[in-house]
Amino acid sequence: MPKLGMEPIRRASLIKATIAEIGHAGTLEVTVSRIAKRAGMSSALAHHYFGSKEALFLAAMRHVLTLYGAEVRGALAAAEGPEARARAVIRASFSPANFRREVVAAWLNFYALAQTRPEARRLLRVYQRRLLSNLTDALRPAQGPRAPGLARQIAVMIDGTYLHAALGSEAPDGAATGAMIEAALAQALQGGDA
Amino acid sequence: MPKLGMEPIRRASLIKATIAEIGHAGTLEVTVSRIAKRAGMSSALAHHYFGSKEALFLAAMRHVLTLYGAEVRGALAAAEGPEARARAVIRASFSPANFRREVVAAWLNFYALAQTRPEARRLLRVYQRRLLSNLTDALRPAQGPRAPGLARQIAVMIDGTYLHAALGSEAPDGAATGAMIEAALAQALQGGDA
Amino acid sequence: MPKLGMEPIRRASLIKATIAEIGHAGTLEVTVSRIAKRAGMSSALAHHYFGSKEALFLAAMRHVLTLYGAEVRGALAAAEGPEARARAVIRASFSPANFRREVVAAWLNFYALAQTRPEARRLLRVYQRRLLSNLTDALRPAQGPRAPGLARQIAVMIDGTYLHAALGSEAPDGAATGAMIEAALAQALQGGDA
Amino acid sequence: MPKLGMEPIRRASLIKATIAEIGHAGTLEVTVSRIAKRAGMSSALAHHYFGSKEALFLAAMRHVLTLYGAEVRGALAAAEGPEARARAVIRASFSPANFRREVVAAWLNFYALAQTRPEARRLLRVYQRRLLSNLTDALRPAQGPRAPGLARQIAVMIDGTYLHAALGSEAPDGAATGAMIEAALAQALQGGDA
């Protein structure tokens, strides 16, 4: 019997290395060799497991989006009350795990990738739609017909914040950023009630 | 017979072609040859005028940012009253000239470029700072200490909207988008007054 | 529990798969992996049994030539009289077993292989020599000194026909082809007698 | 004004080098780099002029076939009388220019190539058809309905001879070979008349 069960380990290593490398370089123009080296293997093995550079990129995207989705789901489960649910989504978006320089850089580059690769675009669209529906569902009980508009507004602010963070030089401050958006939300809610 | 005064024309052609090509490809991975061909000259000439691919990209960025800045300035000059000035900035951001698929795609890619190239980063920072100060200045008379926060909120929404637009499949609708942000602004102002 | 006696079975599978794969691809540029997969095993096992890709190719060649040789011998044994013996050789060359698209393609590629690999060349030479002596022996009783020339003429026609068949789009028609050569032979004999 | 008119020179060099390299290696598995080096340039330039390895191979094939066609046409023009015309075709096929080890090896590999590449197959088919019609036309005046069969017989012998020559170790002897086929032809004609 041969050495077995390496595949999932290698795949995970490669995905992690891909995100790290893209984050580090700030570009999608990273070579498969670099990624493989960071993951501790030959580039040939990377191709063996993923078939192509693009497939590797897409897997990395899927991974980031999956992690994010899981975090949002977890936060939603723990939240009680509509407003709390909306805040939970925001907070998850800026949790330390997601809102790291590295991941933010990768995220931005995935947006760029989505311009060219249909599959990447599809993935991001799914993410957007889910984010939007999560927010809308959370806001509807209290805001009724204003919910979709508010949800969009918040979604746009989350993405815009990522964009800004990608430009900052220091490590992005998730807490502060989240607070800002939550404040905007609070104000919006308050304004609406007035 | 060397044609005199060709330089500025050639440079402009190349910059325009660069933006068009990046917008069309949705990537920075466009070749100098393609750009040059679109501009109706040899790639060698492109190098002659700009020295390197990177320099050409930066010039294109500068061009986009300059156009945008001019538009904002124009709108500001025509606006009367603080709120009108804030709305003017928003509207300029989504004017037909700026908020085209092509330009949006280029813009997004410039953000990605800024991750790697300090000069690109510098340019985008200047743009951000100016946008922010324009908005803050416009809002301060009526909002006082709330102005910076509101300004940041709007700025983030503008950028977030660009990001979203880059993902959409149809031509982005500047009017609708601008209206959404203006509505958010109005609400924020109203909420603040309450 | 190691299965005993698998070796000959595995080897035969691999040889068959090699011919099939070359025939199917029309090239020697088939990978060991593909061959092994077609034979239902891992490429590592193929190497275990044959040591190298080249050795596998040579074994496949040997197989084809051996089959052909057997067929010729069988036909000769059944033939009575000089002319019948010559016709038997021709017929064997275009028997359904040998004159299949797949085998013809492999055959042609083996000729190409013989350009580079001495062992492959040696094998083909042996085949040629045998074919020639079979024909010569068959023709000598009736044709005397003309036998060698006639034999060569027929041999050349057989090989040329394979070449043509390799180019045809439909499955090659062994019966018709053999008939043509036999007719040529008959004419030659008749012409000689005249 | 730049250095001009290199293209045809380079293309010719590359085609010549391709044939030489294939002939020398006896395989299509020659690298573009080797070909380019033999032609005295970088492999990048080879790609610049031909676009791909396959295109280069096809151009080389076309060249060989064109040369052959020209030689046949020349020989036909000089021949007087039906039989002489048929002999001319044969002789041209074994002229020193065409029947060189190198070219024969390339020829054989082109046949192998034709198994995979439709364009290569098309080219060879054109060659075959032309050869056949040349021979048929030459033979019809004297042989009438027997012409097509005879033509095919000769064509097959020509190709078979190339195959045999590819296997020989010494430089192939065009004169002797041609003579053999001509003898076969003569005999066939004589036989037919009988």
Add this chain to the structure above:
DNA sequence: AATGAATGAGGATTCATTCAT
């Protein structure tokens, strides 16, 4: 016996850039 794991070597292709004219 058998195979998944792993890689080194190599090859086609691309491209920014330089240069001679």
Add this chain to the structure above:
DNA sequence: GATGAATGAATCCTCATTCAT
């Protein structure tokens, strides 16, 4: 000013082959 010519360096990808289990 302008360009065809030319290339070095890189990158993705493939594959025969080896090895540990």
